[in-house]
Amino acid sequence: MTPAPTVGMAIPEREHGCDVVQQMLYNASLWNGHRIHFDTPYATEVEGYPGLVVAGPLIGDWLHQVVDEWLGEAGAITGISYSNRVAAFVGETITAGGTVTDFDPETGEVTIDVHVKNDRGEVLAPGVITARLEK
Amino acid sequence: MSGLLSEHVLSYIGRQSEPRREIATRRDIRKYAVATNNRQSKYLNGDVAPPLFHLHLFWEVVPLSELSPDGVSIDTLLPKFPLEKAMAGGLEITYHRPIKPGDWLTATRTLTDIYEKSGRSGALIFYEVLMEVRDDAGNPVVSEKTTRILR
Numbered sequence: 629m630t631p632a633p634t635v636g637m638a639i640p641e642r643e644h645g646c647d648v649v650q651q652m653l654y655n656a657s658l659w660n661g662h663r664i665h666f667d668t669p670y671a672t673e674v675e676g677y678p679g680l681v682v683a684g685p686l687i688g689d690w691l692h693q694v695v696d697e698w699l700g701e702a703g704a705i706t707g708i709s710y711s712n713r714v715a716a717f718v719g720e721t722i723t724a725g726g727t728v729t730d731f732d733p734e735t736g737e738v739t740i741d742v743h744v745k746n747d748r749g750e751v752l753a754p755g756v757i758t759a760r761l762e763k
Numbered sequence: 764m765s766g767l768l769s770e771h772v773l774s775y776i777g778r779q780s781e782p783r784r785e786i787a788t789r790r791d792i793r794k795y796a797v798a799t800n801n802r803q804s805k806y807l808n809g810d811v812a813p814p815l816f817h818l819h820l821f822w823e824v825v826p827l828s829e830l831s832p833d834g835v836s837i838d839t840l841l842p843k844f845p846l847e848k849a850m851a852g853g854l855e856i857t858y859h860r861p862i863k864p865g866d867w868l869t870a871t872r873t874l875t876d877i878y879e880k881s882g883r884s885g886a887l888i889f890y891e892v893l894m895e896v897r898d899d900a901g902n903p904v905v906s907e908k909t910t911r912i913l914r
């Protein structure tokens with residue numbers, strides 16, 4: 629991780645394409661059989677969604693990843709608080725990012741406001757991640 | 764308190780699931796890392812599990828015949844609520860230590876709260892489930908509080 633965190637610093641963003649094969653592999657990996665993630669006629673005609681819904685916890689994973697990649701071997705995530713507010717759909721491009729809001733060089737504890745946005749700029753999932761840097 | 768939540772529904776507060784014990788394997792970690800678009804080699808090689816891997820480890824594995832028609836497994840910890848349309852939920856997670864291949868872990872889920880609030884478009888029901896993941900020595904590994912909202 630370079631450079632050392634300062635309050636107000638933006639961490640590098642990461643884009644994710646919401647690919648249908650990835651949705652299948654992700655939900656299979658969890659053993660999640662919810663049709664809205666893989667059954668297009670069901671998602672659109674029965675549930676009324678504009679397309680296949682990206683799994684909520686996958687968006688949560690992307691919140692973690694944007695911080696975890698930035699930390700690299702310099703530290704580890706100790707906690708997160710987030711909520712899923714707006715759905716994402718297969719075919720969209722979404723972007724994860726964050727801003728450092730607190731850093732204590734004594735303890736190595738860093739707090740980052742994180743978010744995932746869609747390509748219309750809507751925040752799908754806001755959250756706060758805490759991490760501890762190795763001294 | 765308005766009358767939405769009956770004594771019967773509220774009596775579910777404090778209910779706990781049977782503890783479930785699972786092993787983290789390198790192959791499962793690798794599959795999870797690939798499926799989440801992870802690009803750090805320590806996870807892709809399965810040397811250590813990424814955060815949130817406990818979701819994979821403890822998602823309920825139920826027979827096909829027990830899934831609801833939309834493919835969802837029914838959470839037996841919960842009562843039948845008078846409102847059923849799920850809205851956005853939130854998570855609060857504390858990571859006590861990383862999960863590695865070969866770790867045997869046990870998860871216990873507790874329904875810790877049920878309450879109602881009035882929202883702009885009517886009544887809302889909130890419920891909270893705490894999942895504690897511990898290792899065989901009893902040390903905490905992950906603590907997760909999920910809050911779900913029904914309208």
